[in-house]
Amino acid sequence: MESQSPFFEVIRPEHQSLPLIFNSPHSGRVYPRPFLEAARLDARDIRRSEDLYVDELFAEVPAFGAPLQRAFFPRAFLDVNREPYELDPxxxxxxxxxxxxxxxxxxxxGLGTIPKVVAENMPIYEGPIDAAEGLARIERIYRPYHQSLKGLMQDTRRQFGYAVLVDCHSMPGTVSLGGRRARPDIIxxxxYGTSASGALAFAALSILEGMGFSTAYNKPYAGGFITEHYGHPASDTHALQIEISRRLYADEENFVKKPEFIAVKQALNVFIRAFAAEVVAFGGAQPMAAE
Known part of the structure; x- marks a missing residue:
């Protein structure tokens, strides 16, 4: 089942059987024409902030019994992984x-709610944009997006006694890790232990490492506004961020899938199944939340 707006959709299972929600806020690739016309970047460079095809990597989530929310709008247009009004006057x-x-x-x-730059510090706009236009993006898109995500978390917690959000992202093939250049597969x-039980984070890391992925924990990506805002372990709501290296499955320069895309997606399906089992077991070891 799908619930859809012009700007994002929630793909739901026939029956939600898991206390899990997956979210892909940065994989949108529908660029409004007025936005493209106002941008100084060409159609290629403006895509440099996309979490390439992350929504497709996690597309099988509903088949496992969990909803998937994904953005249609691009991060360069509006970033919902920020506070609602992180704006540069x-x-x-x-x-x-x-x-x-x-x-x-x-x-x-330059990476506020209305971004000023795309990755690699490339300015998006030739000059100032109308404040009313920026605020309209927040009212028309940002607020409904978060109302939907909040509703999914509340419904899941109500049904299962707890809820676990997995916020899905991609990262460059090479990142800075502890002052050195590194190439982890997944972070x-x-x-730093505040948005989810450590048992859930370490379960995810253990599964991925057991599958042969190289991993890192919290560095250099500990999670953004979504992870921080929705993860409150004391209230039985947990949030993890997963960052997948684009070099595993995509040509980062040409924004196309590599042949390895299918294998990576299949591996992530194995991870989802195993992590779901850990999440269910985690809930069985926890006291149910009082309503």
Missing amino acids: RMFSGALPAHVNATSMRVAG IGDR
């Missing part, structure tokens, strides 16, 4: 609300 013509967070590290890096993040 220098980007806009017109007044912004007084409550904007203009001083976050993400805004400083699991839990905001």
Whole structure:
């Protein structure tokens, strides 16, 4: 079953049998024409912030009994893995609300709710964009997206007594890890132990390593706003971020799938099944939440 808006969709199983929700917020690749016309980047470079095909890597999730929410809009247009108002006033013509967070590290890096740059610090816009247009993106897309995700978490916790969100992303083939260049296959993040039980994070890492993947934990990607906002272990809601190296399955320069894409997707299906079993066992060892 699918519940759909023009901007994202939730693909639900016939019956949700797992206390799991999967989310792909950065794999959208529907670029609004007015946005492309206003951008200084060409149709190729503007894609450099995409989590390439991550929604397709996790497309089988509903068959296992868990919902999958995925964005249609691109991250370069709107980033829902940010606070609602992480905005750089220098980007806009017109007044912004007084409550904007203009001083976050993400805004400083040009990667706020309305991004200023794509990956590799390439500016998106020729000049300021209308503040009303930026705020409209937040009202029309950001808020409904998070209302939907919040609803999935609440429904899952109500049904099972706890909920586990897996926020799905991709990363460059080479990353900086402890001051050195490294090439981990997959990184699991839990905001340094604050967004999920350590048992869940270590279960995920153990499964992946047992499958032959090289892994890292929290560095350099510990999780963003979604992981932090939805992960509250004391309230029986847990959130993990998974980052998959694009070099495993995609040509990062040409934005196309490698032949290995199918094998990586199949491996992730094995991971999903094994991790789901760990999540169910974890719930059986925990006291049910009081309503």
